[in-house]
Amino acid sequence: MSRADTAGAERPVSPLWTFGLLRSELTTTFRRWRTLALLAVLAGVPVLVGIAVKMETGDGSSAGGGGGGGPAFISQITNNGLFLVFTALAATLPFFLPMAIGVVAGDAIAGESNAGTLRYLLVAPAGRSRLLLTKYATVVIFCLVATLVVAVSALTVGALLFPLGDLTTISGTRISFAEGLGRALLIALAVAASLIGVAALGLFVSTLTGSGIAAMATTVGLLITVQILDQIPQLHALQPYFFSHYWLSFADLMREPVYWDDLAKNLGLQALYAAVFGSAAWARFTTKDITA
Numbered sequence: 001m002s003r004a005d006t007a008g009a010e011r012p013v014s015p016l017w018t019f020g021l022l023r024s025e026l027t028t029t030f031r032r033w034r035t036l037a038l039l040a041v042l043a044g045v046p047v048l049v050g051i052a053v054k055m056e057t058g059d060g061s062s063a064g065g066g067g068g069g070g071p072a073f074i075s076q077i078t079n080n081g082l083f084l085v086f087t088a089l090a091a092t093l094p095f096f097l098p099m100a101i102g103v104v105a106g107d108a109i110a111g112e113s114n115a116g117t118l119r120y121l122l123v124a125p126a127g128r129s130r131l132l133l134t135k136y137a138t139v140v141i142f143c144l145v146a147t148l149v150v151a152v153s154a155l156t157v158g159a160l161l162f163p164l165g166d167l168t169t170i171s172g173t174r175i176s177f178a179e180g181l182g183r184a185l186l187i188a189l190a191v192a193a194s195l196i197g198v199a200a201l202g203l204f205v206s207t208l209t210g211s212g213i214a215a216m217a218t219t220v221g222l223l224i225t226v227q228i229l230d231q232i233p234q235l236h237a238l239q240p241y242f243f244s245h246y247w248l249s250f251a252d253l254m255r256e257p258v259y260w261d262d263l264a265k266n267l268g269l270q271a272l273y274a275a276v277f278g279s280a281a282w283a284r285f286t287t288k289d290i291t292a
Contacts, residue, residue: 021130025138029104035142038100039149045096046088046154053077053084054161073254080167081158082177085184086254088154089147089191093247094227097146097191098198102219104142105202108135109285111212128286132203136278139199147192151184173256183253190250194266197243197273198223204281207288240265243273 029035057078073090076083109132112118158164167180175183202219209215223244229235230242239245246266252259 022134022137025134026141029138029142030145034107035104038103039146042092042096042100042146042150043153045092046084046150046157049074049088049091050077050084050154050157050161073251076168077158077162079163080180081160081162081164082155082167082180082184084158084162085151085154086187086251088150089187089250090248092150093191093194094244095224097150098195098223098244099220100146101139101143101195101198102202102223103216105139105199106206106215106217106219107212108139108203109206110209110215111206113210114212129282132207132282132285136199136203136281139203140196143195143199144189144192147188147195151188155184169256170251170254171256175256187250187253190253190263190266191247194247194250194270197270197277200274200277200281201243204277204284207281207284241269243269245269 053074073083073086077087109118165177166174167177168174198219201222202215205219205222206212206215209218226242227244230239230244246262246269249262249266252261252263
């Protein structure tokens, strides 16, 4: 199907129809066994971390051996189970969360093309732009859901295995458990926002191929490559522009007062990646001949 073939479909539709399209996309995405398996793996990471810390500290020793090893906040888990939320997010953000996002985003367009359903979607009065925006909104919602799955799983395991109560911030001040829960929610939202650039990148890759597997593999491969490059000292001048460079800045939300500089840089960088790769995805998808 050429661009001209769908030009007539790009007509105004009601907001209710657009909402119905988004609801349909969300239902389809979250009913897939692949999506459920990804969420199950993400939920399992805090369980494994919590059990490992519990077993290590069963003799009264501190987590990480007191040497600061392991993900951020891990040495504080035994004092307060809420720190398992921060630790689990720090452990999943470098690989597990972006990998899950890359799989869902990479399959968004290419998967429909591979299954032969993309052409039929474009016959409906959605239009290419609206369909692409709906696909991106679905991936962004998955970013939020995946992050909350990790956070809720970690909070549940932390409450079952460790004490809860007031907690000490990175700055050494004490805050109430209720405020700590608020900080945990803010951190989860910051982590989810850190993934919108990956979502746009994956969507762009998905418009370049008709194979869902190829799109997913390429997106995940790019994620791994960028994070490797982010660890090479000789590339320090370029590293602030890598989408993963400020991912762990969410830890600054546990300072008193909150240190916003790196958080703002991270959100601005993610918005830039979303704008650049979102525009590239739109330019590619709206001029692409659809044959399946």
